[in-house]
Amino acid sequence: MNGINIGLIGAGSISELHLQAYKKQPDVRLSAICDLNGDRAREKASRYGIPQVYTDYRDLLSDPEIEAVSICTWNDTHAEIGIAALRAGKHVLVEKPLCRTVEEALQMQAAVRETGKILQVGFVRRYDDKARLIRRFIEKGEVGDIYYAKASILRRLGNPGGWFADSSRSGGGPLIDIGVHMIDLCWYLMGRPKAVSVSGNTYNRLGNRSNVRGLSFYKAADYDASLNTVEDMANAMIRFENGASLMVDVSFTLHASKDEVTVKLYGDKGGIEAEPSLLIVSEKHDTILNIEPQIDHKTIQIEAAFQNEVKHFIECCRTGNTPISPVEDGLEIMKILCGIYESARLGQEIKL
Numbered sequence: 387m388n389g390i391n392i393g394l395i396g397a398g399s400i401s402e403l404h405l406q407a408y409k410k411q412p413d414v415r416l417s418a419i420c421d422l423n424g425d426r427a428r429e430k431a432s433r434y435g436i437p438q439v440y441t442d443y444r445d446l447l448s449d450p451e452i453e454a455v456s457i458c459t460w461n462d463t464h465a466e467i468g469i470a471a472l473r474a475g476k477h478v479l480v481e482k483p484l485c486r487t488v489e490e491a492l493q494m495q496a497a498v499r500e501t502g503k504i505l506q507v508g509f510v511r512r513y514d515d516k517a518r519l520i521r522r523f524i525e526k527g528e529v530g531d532i533y534y535a536k537a538s539i540l541r542r543l544g545n546p547g548g549w550f551a552d553s554s555r556s557g558g559g560p561l562i563d564i565g566v567h568m569i570d571l572c573w574y575l576m577g578r579p580k581a582v583s584v585s586g587n588t589y590n591r592l593g594n595r596s597n598v599r600g601l602s603f604y605k606a607a608d609y610d611a612s613l614n615t616v617e618d619m620a621n622a623m624i625r626f627e628n629g630a631s632l633m634v635d636v637s638f639t640l641h642a643s644k645d646e647v648t649v650k651l652y653g654d655k656g657g658i659e660a661e662p663s664l665l666i667v668s669e670k671h672d673t674i675l676n677i678e679p680q681i682d683h684k685t686i687q688i689e690a691a692f693q694n695e696v697k698h699f700i701e702c703c704r705t706g707n708t709p710i711s712p713v714e715d716g717l718e719i720m721k722i723l724c725g726i727y728e729s730a731r732l733g734q735e736i737k738l
């Protein structure tokens with residue numbers, strides 16, 4: 387396989403980062419783009435020099451020249467489009483979350499196994515250079531056995547509206563949208579232990595606060611604040627088979643003084659503060675050391691992370707190697723996310 391032809395489905399906000407990343411890959415051609423909104427697809431096609439434009443993803447999938455697709459659509463379409471793409475013989479890079487339910491995730495896993503095609507889940511934080519550095523340190527035993535992790539992604543104002551705020555299309559609010567990144571990153575860095583139980587709470591106390599003025603935030607391409615059926619805040623405790631635990635809290639809005647992103651991992655030999663700024667904590671000669679790695683970027687570089695993600699996807703398409711974020715990991719994360727929602731609904735811990 388020399389040049390590889392790519393189709394992109396879903397030409398909204400995040401597609402921009404996929405398109406920029408594909409453009410930078412050698413021997414990769416953006417051949418087709420599809421969106422329900424034809425004008426949106428045409429605008430991106432003209433900016434990125436993409437020859438074919440579709441409004442029905444099935445037409446894009448029927449093009450035999452296209453070998454791989456990026457799926458950047460609403461969460462409720464990931465399973466349907468992903469499975470159709472795999473069955474049409476395409477490799478798939480699907481945006482996070484893998485889908486909305488465990489049932490959908492199992493169907494996607496079955497389709498990957500049935501077709502033998504690549505499916506890479508867009509857990510973009512795994513592909514950040516800093517995450518790779520942290521993994522190297524963990525693999526070399528610098529922090530020992532990680533038994534506790536803690537992550538927060540708190541927006542004081544940031545409900546993206548539109549489909550994100552419509553639980554039938556999104557599957558949920560900040561937990562499935564941004565919490566998914568935090569849970570996945572911690573779980574990945576902890577060595578992907580098996581989750582055995584979850585206990586969660588969700589709150590819908592503040593609504594989307596579309597009345598607030600003077601602050602900008604990420605919005606769906608079709609921003610609409612009139613519908614909001616998702617939680618505005620969630621927290622959870624996740625227990626793993628190896629005894630480790632992960633505590634997480636997330637919000638689209640909260641009466642917090644500022645936005646907050648923290649990711650911390652604690653082992654029996656040392657700790658790692660991954661966000662907001664990288665710090666490695668250690669003990670030597672009866673002294674605690676806070677070690678500050680000297681690297682260009684101490685916080686996530688989102689555009690570079692997307693480039694690494696897309697580069698890895700292309701490599702997997704070429705070599706047939708399993709991606710570092712395979713469908714199996716997407717499924718495990720769906721079990722955790724859906725378990726948290728179920729726990730919050732029932733007001734009790736859920737065994738997975």
Ligand SMILES: NC(=O)c1ccc[n+]([C@@H]2O[C@H](COP(=O)([O-])OP(=O)(O)OC[C@H]3O[C@@H](n4cnc5c(N)ncnc54)[C@H](O)[C@@H]3O)[C@@H](O)[C@H]2O)c1
Nearest residue numbers: 396397398399400421422458459460461463481482606607
């Ligand atoms: N990795 C990240 O950091 C990150 C960030 C934002 C969004 N996302 C994910 O990317 C996906 C898209 O999010 P977004 O912010 O771009 O949303 P968006 O609303 O801006 O864009 C989604 C686009 O998909 C199109 N679409 C929906 N269903 C379609 C279908 N069946 N066929 C063709 N087009 C269809 C819509 O018309 C819209 O243009 C979501 O799954 C979201 O969770 C990931």
